[in-house]
Amino acid sequence: MSARDAMAAMLDELMGPKRNVELGKDTKVSFDDPNICTYYLVGFCPHDMFTNTKADLGACQLVHDDNLRRMYPESPEYGQLGFERRLLRFLVHLDEDNMRRIRKNKDKLSGMDDGGKRKLEDEKRQILRDISTMDEELKTLMAGAEQAGSEGDISKCQELVAKSELIEAEKHSLEERLEKLNESPTQTAPGIEEMSMKPMEVCEVCGSMLIINDAQQRIEEHLTGKMHTGFQKIRTMIQHLKDKIKEFGDAEEQRREERRKARAEESTDKDSKDRRHRSRSPHRSSRDERSRDSRRDRDRDYRRGNDRDHRRDHRHRDRRY
Ligand SMILES: [Zn+2]
Ligand SMILES: [Zn+2]
Incomplete structure (x- = not known):
């Protein structure tokens, strides 16, 4: 840069x-x-x-x-x-x-990992089993060959010796394979060998491999480390965000509900205004009429100074309401 x-x-x-x-x-x-x-x-x-x-x-x-x-x-x-x-x-x-x-x-x-320690140990055990079976066969073959030789059956003796030579060769190649397997753990999977030395566990928060009953300082280093605190923070934040998103959703729902109510009120308001408007026209004209009437009445009352007329006028007006 x-x-x-x-x-x-x-x-x-x-x-x-x-x-x-x-x-x-x-x-x-x-x-x-x-x-x-x-x-x-x-x-x-x-x-x-x-x-x-x-x-x-x-x-x-x-x-x-x-x-x-x-x-x-x-x-x-x-x-x-x-x-x-x-x-x-x-x-x-x-x-x-x-x-x-x-x-x-x-x-x-737990040794379940493919290509891991268990598979390796299984193969070694199988080879050892095969070798011991071959040793038994070789013993039997050699005994048979000896007996055939002592009985003068040369061709049978040769046949059994040839068989045992084949098995001997097969056994030799298995022994070589075993030798390689015994060398390999430290070369191909040093972690696994190392791990099997001490009891270990996996951290449920960050997945780190931990030595059980490790030194206090190492435990603290892990608990305050970036991996552990990071994944802990992620889990806390996931919960927090889910709560927040629900809150936002609820608030939005409430706003929608309020808008819906406001719209509904507006339309009922408009309805009743329309109704009032329709019914008010004659009403208003009657009031106009009344005011004309009352003006006339007042003029008349004024002219006449007549109480009885005034009361009658009230009745007359009330009926109009
Ligand atoms: Zn951790
Ligand atoms: Zn960023």
């Missing part, structure tokens, strides 16, 4: 990918900008977790923007962009890989 590229990467890291935008222009970076690492926005980027371990994922190619990460939970888009699901999918994938490794290491320990 040239010094210029290194500076650019550093500026990206510090100021976000829109650092080149001129001042005064729109400097708003959207959360779903393709250069932004959305894993980091939601919580953490798995690429950061296992550097220089067996589970190293390589460096993240996207920008880890602290400003955006601070803004994200406060923004109206929080939980609306599918970022949580995306991180959940990645973490579940990593967790499944980890589970597979745990199972594989357990199989290895």
Whole structure:
């Protein structure tokens, strides 16, 4: 990386990918900008977790923007962009890989692993069995040959000797094979031989091979190491994200329900307004009529100063309601 590229990467890291935008222009970076690492926005980027371990994922190619990460939970888009699901999918994938490794290491320990120690020991045992069977056959053949010789049966004697020579050759090649197998464990699978020296177990969190009753310092190194803490963090985050996604779903459901209710109310409101509008027309005209009437009445009352008329007018008006 040239010094210029290194500076650019550093500026990206510090100021976000829109650092080149001129001042005064729109400097708003959207959360779903393709250069932004959305894993980091939601919580953490798995690429950061296992550097220089067996589970190293390589460096993240996207920008880890602290400003955006601070803004994200406060923004109206929080939980609306599918970022949580995306991180959940990645973490579940990593967790499944980890589970597979745990199972594989357990199989290895119990000697079930193909090409492992058990297969090797089985083959050695089989060769030893074959050799001892051959030794028995050779004894019988030699005894037979001796007897045939003492009886003067030369051709039978020769036949039995030839047979025993064949078996002798076969036995020799088996012994060579056995010798090779006895050399091979330290050459082909040193781990297995080494492991069988001390009782081991597989860590249920990160799949590491652990020596049972190991030194306290080694135990602590493992428990605080990147692999162990990383896979523990992944499991915790998976649960957290599942809860969050359910929360977002519930909130969305509630918003939908509220919108539905609001729409329903609006339409009943509109209905009743329409109804009122229809029924109000005669009503309003009657009120207009009444006001004309009452004006006339008032004028009349005023002119007459008549109480009885005034009361009658009230009755008259009430009936109109
Ligand atoms: Zn990232
Ligand atoms: Zn562990």
